[in-house]
Amino acid sequence: MNPIINEIPVSYILGLAGILFSIGVLGVLIRRNIVIIFMSVELILNSVNLVFVTFSKALSHISGETVVFFVMAIAAAEAAVGLALVIAIFRHKKSTNVDELQSMRW
Amino acid sequence: MLEIFPLVVFFPLVGFLFNALLKGRIPHRMAGAIGTLAVFIPFLITLGAFNEFRPMERTAPHLVPVFDWIVIGNFKSSFGFQIDQLSLYMTLIITGIGSLIHLYSMGYMKSNLSYNRFFAYLNLFIFCMLNLVLSDNLILTFLGWEGVGLSSYLLIGFDYDKNSAAEAGMKAFVLNRIGDVGFILGTGFLFWFGGSLQYLELQSNLSGLTQFAPYANIVALFFFIAAMGKSAQIPLYVWLPDAMAGPTPVSALIHAATMVTAGIFLIARLNFVFLLAPETSFFIACIGATTALFAATIGTLQNDIKKILAYSTVSQLGFMFLAMGSMSYVAGLFHLMTHAFFKALLFLGAGSVIHALHHEQNIKHMGGLFGKIKITSFTFLLGTFAIAGFFPFSGFFSKDLILEKTYTFGAYGSILWTMGIVAAFFTSFYMFRLVFVVFFGKNNTDPHHKIHESPWTMTFPLVVLAFGAVVVGFLQTPHFFLHIDTLERYFAPIFSKGYELASQHGSLAEHKSLVHDVELSLAAFSVAIGTVGLILAYFLYQRRQNPVLEEHTGFRKILFHKYYVDEIYDAVLVRPFLFVSKGIAFFFDTKILDRFFLNIGLSFGIIANGLRRLQSGFIGDYALYVVIGTFCILVYLLTRGV
Numbered sequence: 001m002n003p004i005i006n007e008i009p010v011s012y013i014l015g016l017a018g019i020l021f022s023i024g025v026l027g028v029l030i031r032r033n034i035v036i037i038f039m040s041v042e043l044i045l046n047s048v049n050l051v052f053v054t055f056s057k058a059l060s061h062i063s064g065e066t067v068v069f070f071v072m073a074i075a076a077a078e079a080a081v082g083l084a085l086v087i088a089i090f091r092h093k094k095s096t097n098v099d100e101l102q103s104m105r106w
Numbered sequence: 107m108l109e110i111f112p113l114v115v116f117f118p119l120v121g122f123l124f125n126a127l128l129k130g131r132i133p134h135r136m137a138g139a140i141g142t143l144a145v146f147i148p149f150l151i152t153l154g155a156f157n158e159f160r161p162m163e164r165t166a167p168h169l170v171p172v173f174d175w176i177v178i179g180n181f182k183s184s185f186g187f188q189i190d191q192l193s194l195y196m197t198l199i200i201t202g203i204g205s206l207i208h209l210y211s212m213g214y215m216k217s218n219l220s221y222n223r224f225f226a227y228l229n230l231f232i233f234c235m236l237n238l239v240l241s242d243n244l245i246l247t248f249l250g251w252e253g254v255g256l257s258s259y260l261l262i263g264f265d266y267d268k269n270s271a272a273e274a275g276m277k278a279f280v281l282n283r284i285g286d287v288g289f290i291l292g293t294g295f296l297f298w299f300g301g302s303l304q305y306l307e308l309q310s311n312l313s314g315l316t317q318f319a320p321y322a323n324i325v326a327l328f329f330f331i332a333a334m335g336k337s338a339q340i341p342l343y344v345w346l347p348d349a350m351a352g353p354t355p356v357s358a359l360i361h362a363a364t365m366v367t368a369g370i371f372l373i374a375r376l377n378f379v380f381l382l383a384p385e386t387s388f389f390i391a392c393i394g395a396t397t398a399l400f401a402a403t404i405g406t407l408q409n410d411i412k413k414i415l416a417y418s419t420v421s422q423l424g425f426m427f428l429a430m431g432s433m434s435y436v437a438g439l440f441h442l443m444t445h446a447f448f449k450a451l452l453f454l455g456a457g458s459v460i461h462a463l464h465h466e467q468n469i470k471h472m473g474g475l476f477g478k479i480k481i482t483s484f485t486f487l488l489g490t491f492a493i494a495g496f497f498p499f500s501g502f503f504s505k506d507l508i509l510e511k512t513y514t515f516g517a518y519g520s521i522l523w524t525m526g527i528v529a530a531f532f533t534s535f536y537m538f539r540l541v542f543v544v545f546f547g548k549n550n551t552d553p554h555h556k557i558h559e560s561p562w563t564m565t566f567p568l569v570v571l572a573f574g575a576v577v578v579g580f581l582q583t584p585h586f587f588l589h590i591d592t593l594e595r596y597f598a599p600i601f602s603k604g605y606e607l608a609s610q611h612g613s614l615a616e617h618k619s620l621v622h623d624v625e626l627s628l629a630a631f632s633v634a635i636g637t638v639g640l641i642l643a644y645f646l647y648q649r650r651q652n653p654v655l656e657e658h659t660g661f662r663k664i665l666f667h668k669y670y671v672d673e674i675y676d677a678v679l680v681r682p683f684l685f686v687s688k689g690i691a692f693f694f695d696t697k698i699l700d701r702f703f704l705n706i707g708l709s710f711g712i713i714a715n716g717l718r719r720l721q722s723g724f725i726g727d728y729a730l731y732v733v734i735g736t737f738c739i740l741v742y743l744l745t746r747g748v
Binding site for chain 2: 028032098099
């Protein structure tokens, strides 16, 4: 394990995770391209993963890292299904702009 | 027979259910036969029970508890029957005359399309009426009381496609409800004082209660108001003449022989209350005498054969209340029975005439029927002699007993007696007017119709009832003639406790003793009065052939229009009431209530319309809601301090 990482304070890493999380949320809220939104969601998930790992290390407890594996697996599954849907929608609408996908409201 | 006595009530119920549930699926003949048997078998059972009970020897009633009905705290009401002299007497009248009228209906209603429905209603009526008279407590009596009111309503409005019939049914129903308020209030008061609703317990509880006597007048008055409605006394009598819109057997059974006498029965049953209430009793006697006279005068100028008999019923019920009010309960009950016979006979005879003339009810279009329909005319004549009080027909004995008891009753007895005797004169007059116009006078019938005697199902009851109307008077005769007092001895156990109680409280009515000569002259006078009525009717409608007029002048106009009582009620009560009701319906209902509840509904619509805008279809919006929601939860958790 690289000793430099041990010297970084926990609060720095949490700050980074917060910044990543906020960027992800903002991306989900303001971007219109569905692929970008997907990437922002991945960013959110990864920021959470980072928090888990950090605490796992700081507390010398394995459970945080275990959860990270679950999150990764679910993220992969979600990406697979989500991208398939995106492709299907794109074939149908010829567009990836979410504002144009509003035909299912009341 | 006493063990299986509840079957008496059970059979009519089964008959009702059978005819009501299989209304369209059984042939007329079968429905009629089942309906009749459902009343005739109870009659036989009652006869058996009557013998077994030995009413002349036994003094205590036989109680038959069936099941507990309502049990709340110390309030208990059971479904049970009290078999004693009074209830057996009533049951014999109801089932005996009832089965004759059922038999008659099988002939009379033959061509009616709703034949099965008619028999279902009749059996329902008998069931309720039996509950009324056999019950051992006030609650079950009230159930029967309301039940007969319902059956009466259903049967008056039997031809519901005729507006007049439907309206008459409604009128009867509403006027009876006014009386029933009295019943409920009286029941409540009795429970308050006596702590029970069972007649026997009430009787023993009240006799030990000294503070009840001052309130007895009020309680008795409440129950008399109930009786006023059911037994068509002034001022609640107006429904009975209109009730003639129902089929004729109904008029005979319900509106002459049984249900309308429920008021008399109630007073007899609650004699231990009424005997403690001398003021109310005097009031009852006054109302009875007034009703007897009032209705008898109206009867003199009516043209509808059934209306004449209806006013006659009101008048005769007045006689019964006159007896009850002068605390001579035996006389009232005696007249109840004789009246049941001769009035049922007269109604059925009138029905037979109507049947013969193809539903003609106006006596203007009748005449000269004697000899053409022999059995009907002859039995009708016997009934007329009975109701007019001719010696030795049954009406003579019962009416004379009432008049004699009234004459000796208290300070104002002679005034009441005078009213009674004048009413008796009018009774004789209008009944013989009817007889002369319908059976003897000029023939005014429609010549196109062939007049035919009714089938045996109709004439047989007439003959039996005529026989009864002639002979039942011999159960109780005055001193100068045979001196039989069967009925008085028969009813002694019912009233003895009440009389005892009343004499303790000093509220027992004073009946002056009567010298036998006076009694004889009273009877002779009333027969003479009846004869005068007969002669007057003969002179006016047979010798001078006075026509039956459709319109009159002067005082006769007032009589012909029944003193305008219906019009007065309409103007004084009905119209203002409708006016107020409509005002309430418009202002309170539409302006306040409707507005309030409609606006509640409307406000939910507005809220929903606002919320609908949140569902835009943009993914970004939904994501924003999720973020805001998460943010709110976070803020909440942080401020609460996890």
